[in-house]
Amino acid sequence: MRFYLKKVLRKVMSQRPVEISENIVSREDLFKNKRTIVFGGVQE
Amino acid sequence: MLSHGSEVIICSRSNHEIEGAINEIWDVSDIGSIQENFNNIIKKYGQIDMVVNSQGILTHSDFLDVSPEEMELVFKTNIESVFFICQYAVRYFKNNSIYGHILNICSTEGLKGTCYPYGLSKAAAVRLTQGLGKVAVRDGIIVNGIAPGATATDMMRQGDKQNWAPAYGIPSGRMCTANEIANAAVFLLSDAGRQMCGEVMVVDGGESLH
Numbered sequence: 001m002r003f004y005l006k007k008v009l010r011k012v013m014s015q016r017p018v019e020i021s022e023n024i025v026s027r028e029d030l031f032k033n034k035r036t037i038v039f040g041g042v043q044e
Numbered sequence: 045m046l047s048h049g050s051e052v053i054i055c056s057r058s059n060h061e062i063e064g065a066i067n068e069i070w071d072v073s074d075i076g077s078i079q080e081n082f083n084n085i086i087k088k089y090g091q092i093d094m095v096v097n098s099q100g101i102l103t104h105s106d107f108l109d110v111s112p113e114e115m116e117l118v119f120k121t122n123i124e125s126v127f128f129i130c131q132y133a134v135r136y137f138k139n140n141s142i143y144g145h146i147l148n149i150c151s152t153e154g155l156k157g158t159c160y161p162y163g164l165s166k167a168a169a170v171r172l173t174q175g176l177g178k179v180a181v182r183d184g185i186i187v188n189g190i191a192p193g194a195t196a197t198d199m200m201r202q203g204d205k206q207n208w209a210p211a212y213g214i215p216s217g218r219m220c221t222a223n224e225i226a227n228a229a230v231f232l233l234s235d236a237g238r239q240m241c242g243e244v245m246v247v248d249g250g251e252s253l254h
Binding site for chain 1: 045047048049053054055056070072085089092094095097125129141143183184230233234
């Protein structure tokens with residue numbers, strides 16, 4: 001049951017529409033509390 | 045990503061002195077070490093939300109001079125490592141119910157007919173992005189790519205390493221800047237791009253249109 005709910009929630013979350021009300025490129029908190037791995041630096 | 049609030053861990057063969065970013069020295073062309081290193085990064089820093097495959101190597105041999113060693117090195121770095129990093133990332137996101145993002149930096153060279161290792165490896169990266177984008181979104185994981193055209197990085201310096209490659213044939217009259225590629229990355233990695241799956245966004249000043 002828990003697994004089923006998790007699966008449904010994941011599906012709903014992945015399909016939710018997002019309202020864009022401002023220029024996302026200028027938002028400083030866009031990725032707040034997110035962690036990114038970047039592989040490779042400048043390509044050689 | 046840093047200027048938008050994300051903690052950034054750069055995994056590369058060399059140390060990149062980017063203020064605020066964490067550096068981990070790691071040669072991704074060592075395919076056998078990817079799983080262990082990926083797990084170590086998660087253990088060390090905690091939950092990962094976004095994975096960017098920006099590794100790449102460009103060689104300049106003519107078609108008749110390409111050796112098996114050169115081909116192997118380019119393919120290991122430009123596609124084999126991307127494939128396995130995607131595989132580990134998707135497994136990690138799925139097992140931990142994270143609606144993660146993966147972004148593969150491809151190239152417009154991967155969209156054209158080519159007989160050179162770089163373009164062939166990038167063509168594979170484009171197809172991987174498209175195929176995985178379709179599969180991973182079923183678990184809420186978003187996979188997209190960017191195909192930059194000629195971009196003013198050190199890789200594009202010519203000869204004595206002082207001169208930039210000419211921008212002939214680029215309708216906008218100039219090469220892309222790294223910031224212009226980063227802007228596309230911000231969009232694709234944000235929730236604004238959640239309905240884009242397997243998209244390889246071309247950023248090239250119109251170069252590939254003719």
